[in-house]
Amino acid sequence: xxxxxxxxxxxxxxxxxxxxxxxxxxxxxxxxxxxxxxxxxxxxxxxxxxxxxxxxxxxxxxxxxxxxxxxxxxxxxxxxxxxxxxxxxxxxxxxxxxxxxxxxxxxxxxxxxxxxxxxxxxxxxxxxxxxxxxxxxxxxxxxxxxxxxxxxxxxxxxxxxxxxxxxxxxxxxxxxxxxxxxxxxxxxxxxxxxxxxxxxxxxxxxxxxxxxxxxxxxxxxxxxxxxxxxxxxxxxxxxxxxxxxxxxxxxxxxxxxxxxxxxxxxxxxxxxx
Numbered sequence: 198x199x200x201x202x203x204x205x206x207x208x209x210x211x212x213x214x215x216x217x218x219x220x221x222x223x224x225x226x227x228x229x230x231x232x233x234x235x236x237x238x239x240x241x242x243x244x245x246x247x248x249x250x251x252x253x254x255x256x257x258x259x260x261x262x263x264x265x266x267x268x269x270x271x272x273x274x275x276x277x278x279x280x281x282x283x284x285x286x287x288x289x290x291x292x293x294x295x296x297x298x299x300x301x302x303x304x305x306x307x308x309x310x311x312x313x314x315x316x317x318x319x320x321x322x323x324x325x326x327x328x329x330x331x332x333x334x335x336x337x338x339x340x341x342x343x344x345x346x347x348x349x350x351x352x353x354x355x356x357x358x359x360x361x362x363x364x365x366x367x368x369x370x371x372x373x374x375x376x377x378x379x380x381x382x383x384x385x386x387x388x389x390x391x392x393x394x395x396x397x398x399x400x401x402x403x404x405x406x407x408x409x410x411x412x413x414x415x416x417x418x419x420x421x422x423x424x425x426x427x428x429x430x431x432x433x434x435x436x437x438x439x440x441x442x443x444x445x446x447x448x449x450x451x452x453x454x455x456x457x458x459x460x461x462x463x464x465x466x467x468x469x470x
Contacts, residue, residue, distance in 0.1 A: 258305045264347035265307050272302060272317055278324035291315035307351055310344050354438050360398040362437045363407055367395060370430060377433040385426050389419035405444045410451035414459050421448055
């Protein structure tokens with residue numbers, strides 16, 4: 198084979214390689230601009246924990262299980278589908294300040310409904326969807342339902358409700374009828390509780406103070422010791438209210454402790470061999 202033929206074959210090979218590379222480059226550019234079908238919106242029990250925005254910023258707040266955490270999970274997922282819009286962009290489209298958007302997506306307090314709804318609709322609108330109107334309607338209804346449930350879960354019960362539940366639970370314990378009253382290792386003479394009227398029930402900053410009057414030393418000793426049943430009483434109250442509260446039973450002697458001093462315990466006779 199002559200030199201001319203070798204050069205000709207080499208030029209053809211180089212040209213073919215250039216053409217193949219151009220074809221591959223064009224395919225990559227085409228795929229980059231093709232629309233990608235987004236995944237379905239998550240349910241309320243989503244467990245995803247995706248970061249938002251740039252690394253080191255806007256992560257999910259540490260919230261207990263409940264509707265508030267589910268709501269924030271939905272917003273973070275919508276943010277992912279939107280292409281990770283910046284906080285400033287979301288704020289401009291939602292007509293809210295960047296600090297308001299940042300606090301709503303990262304704070305532990307439940308934001309106002311109008312703030313959450315504005316952010317959710319902006320993110321849902323930015324996400325590619327085959328049926329835009331249907332997606333926005335779905336997000337609107339789900340966000341409102343989650344927010345209302347989260348507000349209900351986070352709202353403390355009214356003081357009158359707490360007082361009613363405490364008095365009802367106290368009466369059940371005094372009769373030994375509450376199932377938590379019997380979940381105890383050391384036996385308690387709950388009948389003594391019926392002799393101890395509740396003077397007042399107050400609620401302040403998550404602490405329920407139950408002021409109880411004791412008629413004598415026997416009743417006082419039963420109410421005061423052992424205190425294991427106090428924890429069971431608190432659990433019973435929490436279960437009825439469906440809201441966590443600390444319950445403190447405060448004793449007030451309803452008799453003259455000076456004229457009636459505490460009797461000395463009866464000494465136990467030593468065992469004889």
